[in-house]
Amino acid sequence: MSDADTGRGDGPETVQINLRLTKAFLEDIDATWQEQGFNSRSEFLRHAARDAVKHPEFSRDGWKQIAASEHDLRTGEGELVSRDEVMVMMDRDDDDQ
Numbered sequence: 621m622s623d624a625d626t627g628r629g630d631g632p633e634t635v636q637i638n639l640r641l642t643k644a645f646l647e648d649i650d651a652t653w654q655e656q657g658f659n660s661r662s663e664f665l666r667h668a669a670r671d672a673v674k675h676p677e678f679s680r681d682g683w684k685q686i687a688a689s690e691h692d693l694r695t696g697e698g699e700l701v702s703r704d705e706v707m708v709m710m711d712r713d714d715d716d717q
Contacts, residue, residue, distance in 0.1 A: 639665075 641649070653664030671678070692698030701709075 653661055658664040689698060
C-alpha cells in the first residue's frame, strides 16, 4: 500500500489517489457532475470508476460509439430513431424478448 491518506475512519477504508487530467477535461468533468446532481467531483469519479469495474461490457469502443452518436445528434449529422425503428433494424419483434 502507498503512503496515501487512508480516509477518516468513518466507514470502509478509503485511499486517496492523485490523478492528472487536462484542464479542459477537468472542466468537462466538473460540468458533468454538477449537471447530473452529484454532491462532489469525488463522488462522481467514484461512481464512474465503480461503473467501469462492475460493468466491463461497456467497452471503451462502445463508449466511443455512444459519444460519436451524441456528437452527430448535436451537430445535426445524425437522426433520432424510434424504438420500433430500432427493432426493425435489429430484425426483431416485441414478442422476441
